[in-house]
Amino acid sequence: MSIQDLEKIFQEKIDNEIKIEPKDWMPEAYRKTNIRQISQHAHSEVVGMLPEGNWISRAPSLKRKAILIAKVQDEGGHGLYLYSAAETLGSSRDEMIADLHSGKAKYSSIFNYPSLTWADMGAIGWLVDGAAILNQVMLCRTSYGPYARAMVRICKEESFHQRQGFEALLVLSKGTDAQKAMCQDAINRWWWPSLMMFGPKDSESTNSDQSMKWKIKRKTNDELRQQFVDMIAEQIKVLGMKLPDDKLQWNEERKHYDFGEINWDEFWNVVKGNGPCNKQRLAARNKAHDEGAWVREAAIAYAEKSKHKKQAAA
Ligand code: BYC
Numbered sequence: 001m002s003i004q005d006l007e008k009i010f011q012e013k014i015d016n017e018i019k020i021e022p023k024d025w026m027p028e029a030y031r032k033t034n035i036r037q038i039s040q041h042a043h044s045e046v047v048g049m050l051p052e053g054n055w056i057s058r059a060p061s062l063k064r065k066a067i068l069i070a071k072v073q074d075e076g077g078h079g080l081y082l083y084s085a086a087e088t089l090g091s092s093r094d095e096m097i098a099d100l101h102s103g104k105a106k107y108s109s110i111f112n113y114p115s116l117t118w119a120d121m122g123a124i125g126w127l128v129d130g131a132a133i134l135n136q137v138m139l140c141r142t143s144y145g146p147y148a149r150a151m152v153r154i155c156k157e158e159s160f161h162q163r164q165g166f167e168a169l170l171v172l173s174k175g176t177d178a179q180k181a182m183c184q185d186a187i188n189r190w191w192w193p194s195l196m197m198f199g200p201k202d203s204e205s206t207n208s209d210q211s212m213k214w215k216i217k218r219k220t221n222d223e224l225r226q227q228f229v230d231m232i233a234e235q236i237k238v239l240g241m242k243l244p245d246d247k248l249q250w251n252e253e254r255k256h257y258d259f260g261e262i263n264w265d266e267f268w269n270v271v272k273g274n275g276p277c278n279k280q281r282l283a284a285r286n287k288a289h290d291e292g293a294w295v296r297e298a299a300i301a302y303a304e305k306s307k308h309k310k311q312a313a314a
Contacts, residue, residue: 007027009025010024010026010027010030013143017215019143019144019148020145021146022088022145029210030216031089031090033207034086034147034216035089035091037216038085039082039096039099040106040107040108042078042080042082043096043105044107044108044110044111045075045076045079045082046075046100046285047100047111047281048108048128049075049079050111050281050285051115051124052075052121052124053072054115055115055120055121056068056069058118059118059121064168067164071125071161071164074157078150078154078157082154083096083097085144085146085149088146089144100285101282101285103282109197110128110194110197111277111281112270112278113189113190113193113275113276114277117182118182119168119169119172119179119182119183119185120190121168122165122168122169122186123187123189125162125163125164125165125166126162126165126235127165127190127191127232128165128190128194128197129158129161129162130228130231130232131197132197133155133158133159134227134228134231135198136154136155136158137155138219138224139151139218140155141215142216142217143214144216169183169239170238170239183239183241184242187236187239187241187242191244192244192263193270194228195228195262196266198224198225198228199221200267202221202222205221208220208221226256226257229248230256230257233248233257245259245260246260247259248260
């Protein structure tokens with residue numbers, strides 16, 4: 001078959017909402033874009049365990065600790081499904097992890113901010129997982145089959161993550177003056193970085209056009225960000241707190257909330273590795289990887305031993 005025929009079949013599948021599967025022919029750029037996005041997503045899940053992991057030993061009750069452990073474990077699991085999905089495109093896990101650890105690969109900007117108080121656990125669940133879930137519900141319909149299927153399970157778990165975060169903040173918002181202040185302070189610090197999670201403005205987004213055409217992305221960065229603002233601007237009323245944006249206002253004509261300008265210099269600075277915690281996060285990942293070397297070596301040795309035993313018995 002000629003390359004034109006293969007491209008035609010590929011495009012027809014995309015147009016007819018038929019998923020692209022690992023063994024199907026696909027343009028090299030489609031493969032690369034998926035490897036890029038899925039591996040960045042996997043890295044975000046794994047690095048995303050760090051700001052919350054930091055609070056497991058300091059959770060205020062046994063119940064909160066159990067919930068937080070479950071959430072952080074879920075994130076590790078999400079990373080694993082996503083690395084597996086990226087591997088189906090021909091990239092090895094070792095390669096992807098090496099790129100993360102060397103600082104070459106990107107991961108979500110949000111995880112380069114520090115988690116300073118217990119209220120940050122609520123704010124991360126409500127705002128960060130809230131932003132993640134809007135983006136990820138769309139990805140359940142992404143055109144690459146293994147990625148779309150991984151997202152279905154991930155979304156179910158993210159939905160629990162968001163609710164637990166909101167509930168943790170709700171308790172603080174009804175607490176003492178100090179607890180209320182801690183809740184407001186966490187919202188103030190996490191709001192703008194959460195908006196940055198959706199990526200640059202559409203006019204600056206280098207990958208969006210092509211990814212929308214290939215149905216890898218179903219909504220643009222700005223569309224999802226607006227959807228998030230509209231959702232949170234209503235939910236915050238239940239908490240009786242304020243979003244740190246004087247320009248936030250319902251626009252009757254647009255039927256959306258208007259909001260202030262994001263600090264894009266801050267965003268790009270964090271993406272380029274100069275955020276408050278970039279170095280700390282990569283150091284923690286590298287340390288965990290080095291300290292886990294013996295587990296990987298033991299697993300390989302065990303697999304070899306089992307293989308020899310089977311061969312000897314045959
Ligand atoms: N941070 O052309 P654009 C979670 C990069 S974790 C850093 O719009 P695209 C959770 C972008 O990569 C949730 N970099 O890109 C875990 C591109 O650079 P390259 C993570 C960013 O890919 C634990 C350049 O900027 N979710 O749920 O079309 C606890 C231009 O951008 C960011 C995902 O990963 C950023 N925020 O759109 C709690 C979802 N934004 O690669 C929660 C999957 C942009 O060309 N990913 N860049 O060098 C996506 O949906 C898309 O990749 C994005 C960006 C919407 C993020």
